[in-house]
Amino acid sequence: xxxxxxxxxxxxxxxxxxxxxFLVLMGISLMLAVGINLMxxxxxxxxxxxxGQIFPVFLLVNLSDTLLPIMLVVLLVGLIAxxxxxxxxxxPLLRPISRGELLLGKxxxxxxxxxxxxxxxxxxxxxxxxLIFGWEKEVIIGEQMFMVExxxxxxxxxxxxxxxxxxxxxxxLFFSMMFAxxxxxxGAAVGVHFMLLFTGGFFEKLQPAILNTYYYMGGMALTPxxxxxxxxxxxxxxxxxxxxxxxxxxxxxxxxxxxx
Amino acid sequence: MKNDVVLRIENxxxxxxxxxxxxxxxxxxxxxDIYGFLGPNGSGKTTTIRMILGLISLxxxxxxxxxxxxxxxxxxxxxxxxxxxxTPKFFQSYSGYKNLKLMAQLYSDLPSGRVEEVLEMVGLKNxxxxxxxxxxxxxxxxxxxxxxxxxxxxxxxxxEPTNGLDPQGMKEIREMIVQLSLEQDITFFISSHLLHxxxxxxxxxxxxxxxxKLAEGSVEELLKKDYEAVEVYTSSREKAVKVLITTGYAxxxxxxxxxxxxxxxxxxxxxxxxxxxxxxVPVQYVVPENQSLENYFIKLTQGGEQxx
Numbered sequence: 001x002x003x004x005x006x007x008x009x010x011x012x013x014x015x016x017x018x019x020x021x022f023l024v025l026m027g028i029s030l031m032l033a034v035g036i037n038l039m040x041x042x043x044x045x046x047x048x049x050x051x052g053q054i055f056p057v058f059l060l061v062n063l064s065d066t067l068l069p070i071m072l073v074v075l076l077v078g079l080i081a082x083x084x085x086x087x088x089x090x091x092p093l094l095r096p097i098s099r100g101e102l103l104l105g106k107x108x109x110x111x112x113x114x115x116x117x118x119x120x121x122x123x124x125x126x127x128x129x130x131l132i133f134g135w136e137k138e139v140i141i142g143e144q145m146f147m148v149e150x151x152x153x154x155x156x157x158x159x160x161x162x163x164x165x166x167x168x169x170x171x172x173l174f175f176s177m178m179f180a181x182x183x184x185x186x187g188a189a190v191g192v193h194f195m196l197l198f199t200g201g202f203f204e205k206l207q208p209a210i211l212n213t214y215y216y217m218g219g220m221a222l223t224p225x226x227x228x229x230x231x232x233x234x235x236x237x238x239x240x241x242x243x244x245x246x247x248x249x250x251x252x253x254x255x256x257x258x259x260x
Numbered sequence: 261m262k263n264d265v266v267l268r269i270e271n272x273x274x275x276x277x278x279x280x281x282x283x284x285x286x287x288x289x290x291x292x293d294i295y296g297f298l299g300p301n302g303s304g305k306t307t308t309i310r311m312i313l314g315l316i317s318l319x320x321x322x323x324x325x326x327x328x329x330x331x332x333x334x335x336x337x338x339x340x341x342x343x344x345x346x347t348p349k350f351f352q353s354y355s356g357y358k359n360l361k362l363m364a365q366l367y368s369d370l371p372s373g374r375v376e377e378v379l380e381m382v383g384l385k386n387x388x389x390x391x392x393x394x395x396x397x398x399x400x401x402x403x404x405x406x407x408x409x410x411x412x413x414x415x416x417x418x419x420e421p422t423n424g425l426d427p428q429g430m431k432e433i434r435e436m437i438v439q440l441s442l443e444q445d446i447t448f449f450i451s452s453h454l455l456h457x458x459x460x461x462x463x464x465x466x467x468x469x470x471x472x473k474l475a476e477g478s479v480e481e482l483l484k485k486d487y488e489a490v491e492v493y494t495s496s497r498e499k500a501v502k503v504l505i506t507t508g509y510a511x512x513x514x515x516x517x518x519x520x521x522x523x524x525x526x527x528x529x530x531x532x533x534x535x536x537x538x539x540x541v542p543v544q545y546v547v548p549e550n551q552s553l554e555n556y557f558i559k560l561t562q563g564g565e566q567x568x
Binding site: 006011014091095097 | 310313314315316317334335336338339341342343345346347349350351352353354362363365366367368407411
């Protein structure tokens with residue numbers, strides 16, 4: 001099994017697409033920090049007090065809705081759709097590897113990609129934030145006060161945000177499996193993300209059942225005492241998404257005819 | 261060991277949207293065979309190969325590879341099998357060597373240096389470090405075969421291995437297959453629509469048309485007949501037929517541009533010439549028509565004659 005995971009990770013992380021995406025992400029982190037700094041220097045503008053400690057949190061909050069899900073789709077959709085279309089998906093399937101093992105390898109690679117994407121955001125956030133704003137522990141963003149006292153809190157914030165993104169990565173793999181054309185698969189996966197986002201926005205009562213709601217649960221790591229009950233409830237919903245899409249993915253992949 | 265069946269297909273069926281693609285195909289390949297899987301384009305050869313390799317599901321039937329049912333024990337069945345399906349595909353951004361290395365890592369028991377070994381076998385040792393995107397089609401076919409040989413297979417399945425190659429490239433691939441079969445004792449299962457190619461290298465053939473097997477056997481067996489077709493070049497067609505029709509060994513006369521064509525029981529051609537000459541029929545030539553696999557195939561696939 002480890003051989004399959006290594007095989008999938010090698011392919012994924014030697015892709016130029018990954019390097020370009022990470023560079024873009026770092027660039028956006030820097031541009032956002034510079035932009036806030038410029039805005040703060042204007043007399044009439046609403047001041048946004050920012051520090052190197054809080055900027056990674058601010059960055060992730062602002063990217064969670066749009067840029068990160070889209071980047072994740074672009075990075076992961078090729079794991080099945082592109083390989084299927086290129087005819088390379090059959091290469092490992094002609095070895096003594098079961099389809100289940102191959103899919104597990106791809107799902108593991110997807111999880112690792114989420115972790116690395118978050119890590120790059122975190123590093124970019126700290127680097128840009130510290131460079132532009134310097135280092136402070138406590139900060140107020142807009143009307144909300146955040147007390148970021150340690151790097152551990154920021155790590156906790158990222159860790160909690162990572163979990164719903166892992167569930168979303170399984171949804172992306174499903175669409176990557178359903179469509180031979182990666183363009184269509186990207187459109188479908190991004191479309192579902194925004195559909196869920198808008199549904200949550202319009203129908204408040206549905207929010208607890210919508211995955212996108214939990215992209216912001218990282219905030220729990222910044223509160224003085226962790227609400228375990230709320231956290232477990234959130235994790236239960238996210239786990240349900242993970243479980244459902246894991247089962248669907250395994251069934252779909254097992255039945256998929258490899259025609260290219 | 262020589263007569264072991266390494267690939268057995270029984271009652272294979274596959275349909276797509278009500279359309280039958282494979283309809284009750286049965287065949288067997290013995291150890292040491294170079295088996296030619298013949299059929300016109302669209303006859304179901306590639307679909308059958310994809311089913312053998314577990315790439316598409318079976319509607320009905322069973323496939324046994326090296327004694328293991330592919331539906332029940334796929335990993336064991338495929339362990340000593342190498343394959344190239346249609347045009348070989350690779351990860352384009354890597355070199356040929358890297359592609360092979362990646363595949364080699366998926367096996368737990370390959371000897372070190374196997375990648376270099378297979379590159380040498382297919383004559384790509386000097387180009388192994390080049391990116392696959394810079395390879396010609398012939399080189400890609402060679403790399404595909406190298407990939408199929410990685411796991412020291414007992415059976416190699418190749419789908420149209422000379423497709424798109426120039427005559428020199430086709431010859432090289434054919435020679436390579438025969439050489440590997442002899443030197444490495446590998447059983448080959450090769451699909452092709454190129455009859456001349458199959459006739460040259462295969463010991464056994466199976467012929468497929470519209471998803472049904474029309475014939476199977478050794479090339480010799482399929483072409484073996486108790487009569488031969490003969491064309492007599494003569495200007496006196498009617499007289500020649502009158503003379504020969506009473507012999508009992510000549511039949512099915514038809515007129516040709518230069519004379520008449522007929523079927524003659526084996527061993528009577530000398531008597532046929534004597535009779536014509538003695539009867540005063542002007543004979544310019546007597547030309548036996550070779551029974552090639554091509555003739556046989558065309559007759560079978562166009563006429564729909566059921567032999568097997």
